[in-house]
């Protein structure tokens with residue numbers, strides 16, 4: 001799968017987002033799914049942000065992509081090449097996160113623009129974009145991403161605190177909801193959504209018994225280097241990798257796979273019984 005196509009790019013410019021189906025094939029996405037679900041550090045480093053209804057969303061966030069499988073997704077030609085088309089030039093990794101929206105308990109994301117969160121970080125221009133990679137299926141009933149199509153064209157609107165999150169000005173959101181289409185971005189594992197940093201987006205609580213984990217990688221244009229330090233990086237050159245590094249690093253990660261060694265269990269262990277019967 002190459003980077004984003006010209007028609008997809010036009011859709012992104014017009015709507016503020018574009019869904020690309022199966023940007024990652026099933027083998028690649030299963031490696032990511034397996035790595036994430038087994039990753040104790042991801043679990044231990046996760047933290048929660050309260051929503052306005054008393055629920056909370058859990059996420060783990062890291063600033064530099066690194067050399068792990070997560071890094072291969074964030075640095076691969078397919079994604080970074082797409083971001084270079086979207087942001088019209090060199091980009092760097094602003095941060096990545098895993099959104100751990102767990103079955104039954106995963107909370108709501110309030111309406112917001114990412115630039116509403118990031119504007120304070122010395123970023124003068126809204127030259128940032130994110131890609132959400134579906135790790136689990138994302139459906140209406142497990143709290144998939146919702147977007148207001150075309151809302152990026154409003155520019156940045158004010159944000160204030162709602163729960164532990166930054167929420168977009170509710171008066172503006174209520175008005176724009178009357179004028180723009182609300183789209184539920186339902187995704188299969190391996191599908192991705194590229195979205196503009198000024199696109200209004202949210203998601204519902206996960207009331208289903210299926211988790212909805214997604215990895216989101218965020219990029220800033222190199223020419224939009226923040227003028228001050230913040231908790232996310234200033235311009236740091238991004239070392240792109242070939243797309244095949246996802247498979248290479250993923251398979252290496254699991255080369256010590258012990259799934260074939262046939263663990264014993266008390267139920268299977270018949271040695272005492274067989275002694276007694278001998």
Ligand SMILES: O=C(O)CCC(=O)C(=O)O
Nearest residue numbers: 099109144145201202203
């Ligand atoms: O996971 C979601 O539904 C949205 C996450 C999000 O909006 C964010 O991390 O800024």
